[in-house]
Amino acid sequence: MISLAELSQMNIPPEVLAEVQKYATPTGIADYAALAIIAGVSATFMSRGILWDKPDPYYHLNFERPQLKNGGQAGANAxxxxxxxxxxxxxxxxxxxxxxxxxxxxxxxxxxxxxxxxxxxxxxxxxxxxxxxxxxxxxxxxxxxxxxxxxxxxxxxxxxxxxxxxxxxxxxxxxxxxxxxxxxxxxxxxxxxxxxxxxxxxxxxxxxxxxxxxxxxxxxxxxxxxxxxxxxxxxxxxxxxxxxxxKLGFQEVEAKYVPTLKVEEDESLEPIDLHHGEPNNQVDSPKGAAQSSPVRTLSITTSRELFTASDRNCLHMDIDLSNQPELTYKTGDHLAVWPTNPDSEVERLLEVLGISSRRDIPLIVKAADPATKITIPTPTSSIALFRCYLEICAPVNRDNVRDLAQFAPTPEAKTYLTQLGQDKDSYAAFTNRNNLNFGRLLQMACPGQTWNIPLSYLVETLPHIRPRYYSISSSSVVSPRKPSITAIASTTPLPDNPNELVHGVTSNYLLAISQHAQSQPHPHGITYHLNGPSDALEGGKVFAHIRRSKFKLPITSKTPLVMVAAGTGLAPFRAFLSERCQVQKIGKEVGQMILFFGCRNPEEDFIYRDELEEMQKTLGDKLRLVTAFSRTEGTPRQYVQDRISELGDEVVSLIDEGASFYICGRAGMAREVEKAVGTTMRRIKGWSEDEVNNWSKAVKKKNKWQEDVWG
Missing domain, CATH: 3.40.50.360 (Flavodoxin domain)
Incomplete structure (x- = not known):
């Protein structure tokens, strides 16, 4: 039995304690029951924030300065x-x-x-x-x-x-x-x-x-x-x-490489001491860390092909958050995938630098200049650098082509690189014919030769691998623990050499994972270290994190929507519509919606077609689906902006009713869509250019016009 003295220490409101004191001496079963209830309520009140209604452990991240979120060595220095x-x-x-x-x-x-x-x-x-x-x-x-x-x-x-x-x-x-x-x-x-x-x-x-x-x-x-x-x-x-x-009277001197970093071998370190390729967005991208979860290993539970074209691939992937309870997402957020470089390019660079046999030797990265920040995880190894930390597939710019001449193993190679780096037109013609990444350039400049280039130069010069962001294509209301993404495998032929293909790093990495799960090779024979560092990714996993986005549905489900997408830009709208379907199923009213979607033709790359048609049945006259096909044989090319102009009266009517306007896809498409809407507003409302611009600024300021675009 709890005493009055104990009750007085429980921060119970005075009026409650006074009421208890009136009846301090129990006289029957009812009194004992009442005291038990009061004790339970008190215990519940005291456990708030401990057992229930716990604060978000990541809430403080919203108020931390980005540069204080580095962690590790860099964070300590910062x-x-x-x-x-x-x-x-x-x-x-x-x-x-x-x-x-x-x-x-x-x-x-x-x-x-x-x-x-x-x-x-x-x-x-x-x-x-x-x-x-x-x-x-x-x-x-x-x-x-x-x-x-x-x-x-x-x-x-x-x-x-x-x-x-x-x-x-x-x-x-x-x-x-x-x-x-x-x-x-x-x-x-x-x-x-x-x-x-x-x-x-x-x-x-x-x-x-x-x-x-x-x-x-x-x-x-x-x-x-x-x-x-x-x-x-x-x-x-x-x-x-x-x-x-x-103007300033500076004197130019002979350029010679002076490292700002030291990359030194230390064979006293054990493998357990090293970073083998695990990313850390709190270090690699501190400026965006406040908007992102930590990087975790996430399982890809299912993967399916969305295109029917034999020469193009578009993947739908379902990701499992079940083993990462601290990770959550909201409809409209992004999933960031951290890729690895293809095996062929990793081996090419190790070989041309003559360090294949020392790939696993521990390396320590230090600052030679106190003003230099270290963002590469250290200690590490050459294989981790080339596989997971450096963008070795990135094109080499003219500055770096010229710089590499100082490391050339032969006079001929030095002359070759100097001339290529100095002449803008020669460089452009060369890159239009050749896939010019770091390892390939060294091989072309001096075939069969080993280059003695300091690792510090590569760490300072090559871009660091960054994640690629994909709009989540599932609703957090419908699928809270299994977000999905939609990724098209990027493969681009060179302008003057169609047989030479440039493969997008992350999208082809995801394609390789998908093909491996089906015991199939990558369509172009590209291989990756799919098990990841220390086999952390074995069984079809990726390093990934969630990034919060402002691309969100209105709070009120009755708000009308105008959605415009091309290609994989459909991803977030699949999530939006899925959520609206669920809201309607539980008896809530949903607003009028129109979705403009464009792709090449309905037979090859109309992604999620069956699902969209099913959602259209569920939503009935609340959803109108408008398509635009740019490469359908026998019919004129149409783009989403063309269809918006055709249906301008309906679009403006929804906008006047308070609709939120969304665009997802390439920036060029978004610009044309905005032009089409502006032209339609002038036609229907008789507005001037200034009035259209003022309206545009106003709706964007109110978040009634949102874009999730790239390129």
Whole structure:
């Protein structure tokens, strides 16, 4: 029996305790029962947050700075680092800092390349810096004797990258700050298929100029829509170096590789001490870690082919979260898959570098420069580097072609690489005929020879493997523990050599897993180390994590929907419709929906056709499915934007009723869809161009127009 003294220590509300005291002495069975109930209620109240209503263990991630989420060695160092960039420059003796704001890693790679070249070619001590690692206001403390370079990307609707967000908020909202001592230059990465092409760099430059910063040269811009990002960057870099020489009086010196990292063998380490290829998004991508779960090994339970075409593959894969209870997803989220490189390319690079026999020797990666951050897991091995950590299948840019000449084993190879790297037209013609990755280039430049290239150069130069994101094609309401993804296997022939194919790394990795489960080889004979490091992926598993997305259904199921998709862009709408079907089955009202879907032809690549038709039966007149086929024999080509124009009255009617508008697919398609909607609004409502633009901005601000697009 619990005592009154004990009850008084239980934080029971005073009014309840007073009532208990009135009847402190039980006189019968009813009194004992009442006391038992009160004790149970009290125990339940006290156990809140311990046994029930427990807080989300990952809730704190929403409020942590990205750079404090690195973990491991990098994380430990980050916690000790100053967040004052002026102080960092002074302490490290650097004259120039190249800030980067990057979502996919391209801007980050450019910053590292530029910093290395400035250091070795111009003798100016240069460091790179993640924009999220430093307090924005501290750039005002950088003296005029130093220089700042901004290399920032724009994606989506003019959005800054995750690691640029803090600086973006500061530069756009700060009341006043003096940047009169700051001299800078800036380069932006964007895609003109998006409406707000390179908006991030333009807004940043506008803010810098407002507060008195001095631009050393006009802002540079890359346009990925034309595949010109690399050449745009190199042209801007040449202009920057002209400024170095003509305005700043820097003296150019003979370029010679000076490592910022040390990669050393240490045979005293045991295999258990090494990182064998396991990814860690808290280190490799700290800027996006706050929006993502940790990486886990997830089982692919089922896989099926969606295309009927013999020369193209599109996979539907169901993923099992049952063994990872901390992982959850919501309809519209993304699944990030971490790939490995194909065996043939791994072996090619090991062989041409002459380290095949030392592939498993432990390696330690250290910083030779205190301003350099290490993002490769260490200690590791060469086989793990080439298989899991470095993008060895990526094309080699002209800068790197030229750099490799210093390591050439013969004078002929040196001349070959120098000429190829210097001539833009020769390089373009060469890459149109040849699949030019790192290992292949070394073999072509000097067949049969071994190259003596420091591993530190490869770690510094080659892009690091990053995950590929797939829109989850299942509803978390219908299938909470088994998300699915839809992936088309990418295989692209070279422009001037159709027999030479370039295979997408992750999509073909997934295809190999699917084929292996059916005891079938990859259609192109590509093999991968499917068991993964330490056999962690044996039995059809992948390293993956969940990334939260803003691409969400409206809270109210009665809200009408307009959905536009092409190809695998249908994936999230399969999830949306599945969820609406479930909502209707439990008796809730659902809003009117129209789905525009485009593909080549209905016989080969109309994915999920049977399911869509079944959902159309379930939803009845609530769903209208409108198709557009671009390669149907005997009929004119049609695209989703054409069908939107045809059915403009219906689309505008739904928008007027409060519909949410969604687009998923390539950025070029999204741009054409927006044009078609704008033209329709002008026709029906008699609006001017300005009125359409104002409407467009308003609906996007309210999240009534959402896009999940790429390329």
């Amino acid at each position: 916690n000790k680092e100053t967040r004052n960039i002026a102080q960092k420059l002074e302490e490290s003796g650097k004259k120039i800092v190249a800030f980067w704001g990057s979502q996919s890693g391209t801007a980050e790679g450019f910053a590292h390349r530029l910093a290395r070249e400035i250091s070795v070619r111009w003798g100016q001590e240069t460091m790179t810096a993640d924009l999220s690692d430093y307090d924005p206001v501290t750039i005002s403390e950088i003296p005029s004797t130093k220089m700042v370079i901004f290399i920032v990307s724009t994606y989506g609707e003019g959005d800054p990258s995750d690691n640029t967000a803090e600086f973006w908020n500061w530069i756009t909202k700060v009341g006043h700050v003096s940047l009169s001592n700051l001299q800078y230059t800036a380069f932006g990465l964007g895609n003109s298929n998006y409406k707000f092409y390179n908006q991030v760099v333009d807004v940043i430059v506008e803010g810098l100029e407002t507060f008195g910063a001095k631009a050393l040269m006009p802002v540079g811009r890359a346009n990925d829509a034309e595949g010109a990002t690399e050449e745009d960057f190199m042209a801007w870099k040449d202009s920057l170096f002209a400024v170095f020489k003509e």
